[in-house]
Amino acid sequence: MKKMIFSILLTTAVLTACGKSVGSMDQTMKGGTPGATESANHSDKGGMDHKAMVTEADKTKAELVKATFTLSNAKPLPNQDTTITVHIQDKDGMSIDKFDVQHEKKMHFIVVSKDLSFFNHIHPDYKGKGEFTVTTQFPNAGEFELIADFVPSGLGAMTKTEWVTTQGSVPEQKAILPDASLTQIVDGKEVTLTFDHLMAGMELNLNFNMKDAQTKQPVADLQPYLGAVGHVVILNQEGGEYLHVHPLEEKASGPDAKFMATFPHSGVFKIWGQFQQNGKVFTVPFVINVP
CATH class of the missing domain: 2.60.40.10 (Immunoglobulins)
Structure with missing residues (x-):
């Protein structure tokens, strides 16, 4: 049976969709800064091939890849369509063209609210030249984490993440408490x-x-x-x-x-x-x- 590895995503600070034209956000910073990334070893068979910790080799591979997230609206609003583009490039800024299919998709994309009350697992379309796009809606104002899970051919599985903030009055955050019954x-x-x-x-x-x-x-x-x-x-x-x-x-x-x-x-x-x-x-x- 296969073992598993957690992709440690350092999210000690929150980025908004503002600050660059059309909400563009570059995710190459590491070491406790926003946009930190790690890699994981997925398996195309039952379970996933994961280790207990991210290895130095995994980190090195992840450092060869960067992702830029661009939102169609630099200040996204709740309950309105927002198109998210994820551009995958190598460390020199050249587009990465080839991706392995993992469970029928070239990219799994997770949108989750800061209090984990909202969760959406969607699949962007691959447009070629390292560019993935997906249109979705955020349910309310507040902070959301975007997680792109993909496999550049020859480099192994990895995740790139970004935080965005939707506009408006933020509802009261729900406490994340263990369930009394499973x-x-x-x-x-x-x-x-x-x-x-x-x-x-x-x-x-x-x-x-x-x-x-x-x-x-x-x-x-x-x-x-x-x-x-x-x-x-x-x-x-x-x-x-x-x-x-x-x-x-x-x-x-x-x-x-x-x-x-x-x-x-x-x-x-x-x-x-x-x-x-x-x-x-x-x-x-x-x-x-x-x-």
């Missing part, structure tokens, strides 16, 4: 998350068990989502550590969907499991405290 009802499914053991620094198994919320019958007709029974995204409470997890048994159809991960340290993490049934993707969130 059972959620979403779209008529009763989903229970269990672990074989829950401890920082140890490889562990996550299992999502699904039943019909009314009949309590096992859900055994999950459909492939991006080529697998499901996908899991994990972020820590501060939004600085990101893990994109794929299932151990990609062809499973329920009622169990099993994953493997290693939490690098104790603390509060939010988990989003994504699955598909009857042609509709549903997302199940959980907040846990890792001892």
